[in-house]
Amino acid sequence: MLRLEDVTVRYGARAALDAVDLSVAEHETVCVLGPSGSGKSTLLRVVAGLQAPDAGRVLLSGRDQRGVPAHKRGLGLMFQDHQLFPQRDAGGNVAFGLQMRRLGRDRVEHRVTELLDLVGLPGAARRAIPSLSGGEQQRVALARALAPEPKLLMLDEPLGQLDRGLRERLVVELRLLFRRLGTTVLAVTHDQGEAFALADRVVVMREGRIAQAGTPLEVWQRPASEFVARFLGFDNVVRATVNGRTADTPWGPVPVPDGTPQGDRTLLIRPTGVRVTAPPPADGLRCTVTGRTFRGGASSAVALLLAPADGPPLEASCDLRDAPDVDETVGVTFAADDVVVLPEDA
Numbered sequence: 001m002l003r004l005e006d007v008t009v010r011y012g013a014r015a016a017l018d019a020v021d022l023s024v025a026e027h028e029t030v031c032v033l034g035p036s037g038s039g040k041s042t043l044l045r046v047v048a049g050l051q052a053p054d055a056g057r058v059l060l061s062g063r064d065q066r067g068v069p070a071h072k073r074g075l076g077l078m079f080q081d082h083q084l085f086p087q088r089d090a091g092g093n094v095a096f097g098l099q100m101r102r103l104g105r106d107r108v109e110h111r112v113t114e115l116l117d118l119v120g121l122p123g124a125a126r127r128a129i130p131s132l133s134g135g136e137q138q139r140v141a142l143a144r145a146l147a148p149e150p151k152l153l154m155l156d157e158p159l160g161q162l163d164r165g166l167r168e169r170l171v172v173e174l175r176l177l178f179r180r181l182g183t184t185v186l187a188v189t190h191d192q193g194e195a196f197a198l199a200d201r202v203v204v205m206r207e208g209r210i211a212q213a214g215t216p217l218e219v220w221q222r223p224a225s226e227f228v229a230r231f232l233g234f235d236n237v238v239r240a241t242v243n244g245r246t247a248d249t250p251w252g253p254v255p256v257p258d259g260t261p262q263g264d265r266t267l268l269i270r271p272t273g274v275r276v277t278a279p280p281p282a283d284g285l286r287c288t289v290t291g292r293t294f295r296g297g298a299s300s301a302v303a304l305l306l307a308p309a310d311g312p313p314l315e316a317s318c319d320l321r322d323a324p325d326v327d328e329t330v331g332v333t334f335a336a337d338d339v340v341v342l343p344e345d346a
């Protein structure tokens with residue numbers, strides 16, 4: 001459906017996109033993730049035709065889009081500040097997305113009703129935009145973007161301004177909706193939770209390049225570099241020497257899975273692989289609990305910050321029932337299943 005080949009965009013000496021290759025298949029939802037300034041919006045703008053690449057090609061359904069203006073690319077756009085027309089009501093906004101179609105008035109009205117139903121706003125056609133909540137406005141923007149049945153729907157921080165609860169709910173709804181409609185989606189977000197919940201495939205960007213692309217599970221299980229691991233929020237990353245099934249780390253010996261590459265490596269220990277016991281056993285690593293954050297929501301997971309006598313701080317995750325208190329001394333062991341050797345950063 002969409003292919004970027006070797007796409008480069010430069011602003012002065014700096015490449016906002018640096019020889020990017022990316023494909024999005026029909027019916028696929030791809031989320032582009034990355035820190036601020038990594039080139040996510042530039043990527044969307046190039047695909048949308050709002051920005052010409054300095055090198056490389058953008059193909060939609062196999063056709064080179066060079067010289068094709070934005071409005072002729074058959075794309076649906078829903079951008080950060082969803083730009084609804086405040087003087088039109090909700091139905092008028094959705095109808096705007098249909099105007100190019102030259103449908104009769106009845107057909108337009110029917111389609112607007114259908115789309116508002118689809119996004120969970122039945123009967124809202126005559127509501128004034130300022131009277132709608134942030135989440136409702138976002139749904140109107142989505143209905144407007146879906147109205148012309150775009151071959152590719154592009155979302156830029158689609159849920160950026162909403163509160164967390166609403167975002168989590170909408171993300172699940174969106175995923176179901178896109179599945180049902182068979183929509184092809186390219187979305188940009190800096191929120192990894194949102195990307196992981198929405199995407200069939202995530203693409204992590206760093207300084208205009210793709211640092212990793214894969215299913216959410218692949219990326220989570222096997223971050224391709226220290227950069228990706230840290231971007232995903234993993235902070236237990238250290239240099240270590242792997243020898244057989246054990247790694248020598250600043251925290252002492254850590255078991256590693258079978259087949260782990262040997263020698264000097266960068267090791268990630270996911271917080272779920274850091275097991276705490278209180279009171280601490282006589283030997284092994286001892287740590288003081290310096291932080292304890294209850295995540296809340298549907299999960300009863302608690303994030304712990306631990307200070308060992310030697311070595312960098314450690315992050316652990318445990319169940320609320322087993323969570324030690326701040327200032328308590330705990331013993332720490334490691335689970336090999338949550339230990340990953342990271343490929344070296346390029």
Ligand SMILES: Nc1ncnc2c1ncn2[C@@H]1O[C@H](COP(=O)(O)OP(=O)(O)OP(=O)(O)O)[C@@H](O)[C@H]1O
Nearest residue numbers: 011015016034035036037038039040041042043190
């Ligand atoms: N019009 C422009 N002129 C000069 N530099 C630009 C322009 N647009 C973007 N850049 C630069 O290109 C780089 C990539 O910007 P881009 O907006 O694509 O990043 P982003 O990943 O979308 O960031 P954010 O998450 O903050 O929106 C940044 O360094 C930015 O400063």
